[in-house]
Amino acid sequence: MRRLPVYLLLDTSGSMSGEPIEAVKNGVQVMISALRQNPQAIETAFISIITFDSSAQQVIPLTDLASFQMVDLRASGTTALGEALKLTANRIDHEVAKTTAEQKGDWKPLVFIMTDGIPTDDWLPGLNDFKQRKTAYTVACAAGTGADTAVLKQITENVVSLDTADSASIGKFFQWVTASIGVSSTRVEDGGKEIQGFKELPPPPPELNIVI
Numbered sequence: 001m002r003r004l005p006v007y008l009l010l011d012t013s014g015s016m017s018g019e020p021i022e023a024v025k026n027g028v029q030v031m032i033s034a035l036r037q038n039p040q041a042i043e044t045a046f047i048s049i050i051t052f053d054s055s056a057q058q059v060i061p062l063t064d065l066a067s068f069q070m071v072d073l074r075a076s077g078t079t080a081l082g083e084a085l086k087l088t089a090n091r092i093d094h095e096v097a098k099t100t101a102e103q104k105g106d107w108k109p110l111v112f113i114m115t116d117g118i119p120t121d122d123w124l125p126g127l128n129d130f131k132q133r134k135t136a137y138t139v140a141c142a143a144g145t146g147a148d149t150a151v152l153k154q155i156t157e158n159v160v161s162l163d164t165a166d167s168a169s170i171g172k173f174f175q176w177v178t179a180s181i182g183v184s185s186t187r188v189e190d191g192g193k194e195i196q197g198f199k200e201l202p203p204p205p206p207e208l209n210i211v212i
Helices: 019-036 039-044 081-095 124-131 149-155 167-191
Strands: 004-011 045-052 056-064 110-115 137-143 158-162 208-210
Touching: 004 081, 004 167, 019 039, 019 045, 019 167, 039 045, 039 167, 045 081, 056 081, 081 110, 081 124, 110 149, 110 167, 124 149, 137 149, 137 167, 149 158, 158 167, 167 208
Parallel strands: 004 045, 004 110, 110 137, 137 158
Antiparallel strands: 045 056, 158 208
């Protein structure tokens, strides 16, 4: 079976404490529940969560939807986005099966990044590592006014922003992520083709501003 790997990189720095981190946890739970109702997604989508605060860690390795169990997320510390990108590159190398002469590997991974701040580490080496890995698409979300969309634009062309990092806005972001994973899994399951980019995804809701 060719899996559709999905990596969620979630900012758990101190500025996310309170409503934002609760909204993120709730958003992931709602996303998993919705994807479990999607026959194509349940067959193909595998989800991993990487958090970053003063350091980055993979709190959930690539897991199928049926087995996925959310962990508690706590907000503290700074914003080691570079370390998160480096860790994601490493995890893609180790978790995503490559195509060989004998078998087709997994589909290219989807990567969704959400942050409400700017990197506090030396993030460019991690960025370079990440950019050497092939993804179907990477989307970065700047949650609230503290995030720098120019930084995110260096990671990916596909940047969206939320005016506020409140539960309603963050919930809308995860609804759109859910729809994007659903469309991607339907495409690979039914058509054997990968989504090539942002324009093939469902249109974002009005709360998500597309950063040009």
